[in-house]
Amino acid sequence: MRSFQPAxxxxxxxxxxxxxxANKAKQASEYGFQGIEVFYEDLEYEAKRLHSVETPSNDQILDAASHIRELLDGLKLTVIGLQPFLFYEGLKDREQxxxxIEKIKLWFKIAQILGTNTIQIPANFLPADQLTGDMDVIVGDLVELADLGMKEDPPIRFAYEALCWxxxxxxxxxxxxxxxxxxxxxxxxCLDTFNIAGRVWGDPASPTGKTPNADEDLKESLERLVxxxxxxxxxYIQVVDAERxxxxxxxxxxxxxxGNPARMNWSRNARAYMYETDRGAYLPVEDIAKVLIHDMGYKGYVSMELFSRTMAEEGEDVPKQHAERGIAAWKKFVERLRLNDV
Structure with missing residues (x-):
């Protein structure tokens, strides 16, 4: 098996x-992706479709997971993770x-059905008045989750991701x-080139598109990372850019x-695949990816995780277009970083 696989x-x-x-998975497979991150939204809508309900039960969600697993096995697509387990750590509302904690038990069952051992947790971005910034509480909540995951067979891993907002x-x-x-x-x-660059280097609210000391700050940040x-x-890592x-x-x-941070609005509407300069991609994400792969030695799945207004466009060709764009970025990435030589 190659050292790097596109997801x-x-x-x-x-x-x-x-x-x-089904169509999205088919397009991913046909264009050469080997791994897929399953977005929970897809499970919900698959359950709605299979059972003709508006609010699926837990059993219906699990049935949808079985259906998706069967489909993915047929397409030889490996589930590399289930995401996003949202708004978890540091809540002031302890009833929530x-x-x-009850919900994660359902996610453990889903992960087992999908054949993945990884659940991705985005760092909490609820409004500050709903959260505590107390590091002891944040850490304690995540320890609780990790310890529950260790009891599963096989154990569940949690990939924690700092979002730039x-x-x-x-x-x-x-x-x-x-x-x-x-x-x-x-x-x-989970290290994501967009979220790293989009915080220390990029600023969508600035006329320059950059933070005041962007290049030097990024250089120092990447030196610390290594x-x-x-x-x-x-x-695992995610490799993606964004529009200027x-x-x-x-x-x-x-x-x-x-009420939303500018970087959240930017991320949801205007990410781009790597090298899509024709779409305004401008972040130094290749530099970050080189550090992750060449300097740190990462090997494994590389996920092309795009969020964009284009995902909500209608038309049968939308999944095909996004798969085609994603694999084109991957092929250029392999060539530019000489991944076949690593």
Whole structure:
């Protein structure tokens, strides 16, 4: 087996309310993807479709997972993870915390059916008034999850990802601090070139599209990444870019949503695959990927995790177009980083 295999997020091929999972998976397989991240939304909509219900029961969700697994096995697609387990750590509302502990037990069953041992957790981005910034609480919540995951057979791993707009954990540095304090073998990181670059280097609300000291700050951040993060804690990586905004993403911009951080609105509407300069891609994501692969020695699945307004477009060709764009980026990535030589 090659050292690197291309993967894609199921939602990156089209949103579930418009595009059936079967077609998305077929396109991913036909274009050469070997792995897939299953977006929970796809399970929900597959369950709705299979059972003609608006709100699927847990059993119906599990049935949808079985259906999806059978489909993916036939297409020789491996599920590399289930995501996103949202809004979990650091909640002030401890009753909601208890509800999420019950929910994760369902996710364990789903993961087992899908044949994956990895659940991805985005660092919490609920409004600050709903969260505590107390590191002891954040870490304690994640230890609780990791310990539950260890009891599963096989054990479940958690890939924690700092989003560039998360409320308290918005850099890889902060996510690494959390992972070290959690200190469990099944708790590690998902490192995403967009979320790294989009915090330290990129700024969609700035007229320049960049932070004030972008190049130097990124250089120093990547030097720290190589020096501090151990490879065994990098569970998988996501490689994706984003569009440079023609005008600052502030009030009045078509992507602006009141109450949402600019980087959230940017991420949801305007990511691009790597090398899509014709679509405005401009972040130094190749530099970050080189550090992850050449300097840190990462090997394994590389996920092309796109979020974009284009995923919510109608038309049968949408999954095909996104799979085609994604694999074109992958092929250029392999060539530019000489992955066949690694």
């Amino acid at each position: 894609i997020l199921s939602a990156s091929l089209g949103r579930a309310w418009l595009h059936e999972f 915390h208890a509800r999420l 998360s409320t308290h954990v918005d850099t890889w540095e902060k996510s690494w601090e959390v992972a070290q304090k959690v200190d469990r073998p099944n708790f590690g990181l 020096k501090e993060v151990t490879l065994d804690k990098v569970f 905004m023609e005008t600052p993403l502030i009030k009045g911009h078509p992507f602006h949503v009141d």
